[in-house]
């Protein structure tokens with residue numbers, strides 16, 4: 001422990017600030033600069049299918065492409081995603097044959113249609129979570145031809161006059177490979193052909209059928225709603241990787257493609273930075289409400305996030321942070337002018353001196369202190385000493401900080417705020433080890449100051 005962690009956020013091109021009903025999807029182009037196929041991966045056409053949109057989001061944050069190109073829209077129906085609704089304005093995946101301009105989804109559907117038709121796009125994947133387990137013959141209620149889960153959906157076997165038009169054959173090849181990587185035999189993948197052209201009037205209205213009618217191979221990928229979200233995402237990524245290999249794309253990822261690692265990647269992807277990192281918060285297990293967050297007076301909230309599924313929307317008392325289907329926290333701001341003069345502070349962390357920049361998380365085993373810095377005032381949220389206005393220069397132990405002031409429910413992460421006169425200069429987080437802190441601190445060696 002006692003390490004200093006500076007986290008680098010993927011700066012995704014999120015809208016700076018949005019009302020919940022004005023959230024727009026984002027497009028993330030991962031381009032290798034080397035010739036190859038371009039795929040378009042779409043997640044979140046229905047807002048209550050988190051396996052699909054989390055997988056698409058992980059493709060944005062954890063993959064790099066070395067040959068060919070990966071375009072990802074991880075949050076197509078963003079408003080419905082944060083409301084955990086299949087479709088706030090009805091089912092978006094029935095709006096691709098016809099949609100009146102008065103429909104609230106009209107602009108979104110037009111934008112994604114343009115992307116689908118882009119000359120560069122070679123193959124389109126629409127990610128879903130479907131009910132039960134698709135089987136060619138009826139086994140029981142949850143394993144039958146009426147179900148959708150664990151299948152690759154094609155609208156027809158072939159797309160004429162296209163070098164990648166053998167959608168059925170390709171899907172069967174992919175399914176064979178994915179079936180070598182099952183977490184359980186029940187999860188076996190199948191190919192489901194909806195034979196849309198032969199008179200499936202519902203499927204005629206879908207995104208993939210629109211794509212096919214514009215000469216683009218397109219398939220649906222379904223994971224089962226019977227599985228936990230991270231397992232669904234695991235299967236989506238397995239299918240996508242199989243397709244990418246088949247299409248000759250080259251890529252690398254900075255996580256293992258294993259169910260537990262996928263769960264970890266999803267759960268840990270809720271980090272938000274405000275105003276070029278003057279404030280950085282790791283929102284994993286954040287409390288329902290965070291009060292007195294020093295936001296900037298008289299401006300929109302500027303933020304970047306670790307995931308394109310993070311949305312910040314205005315509320316009556318401040319802002320709400322959502323991450324996919326999860327409501328993360330409500331921020332109740334206190335407004336300040338900002339001071340940008342502070343580049344770093346000196347901290348003594350378990351006896352070791354560290355230079356710490358605003359927007360960092362510092363791991364503390366036992367105690368820390370912020371060294372006095374001329375002109376700046378330190379406020380450790382949840383720690384106080386009578387009549388003390390500036391909390392620099394004091395050794396601070398975890399059991400001296402009131403637990404309910406932590407930003408996380410476990411009471412391990414606390415805010416250290418810096419001010420210059422009445423202006424806010426930046427925030428650092430201190431993070432104590434998790435677990436039975438009371439017992440640990442009773443046993444703990446007294447903190448010995450080693451320098452300064």
Ligand SMILES: [Zn+2]
Pocket residue numbers: 046049127128129130
């Ligand atoms: Zn769906």
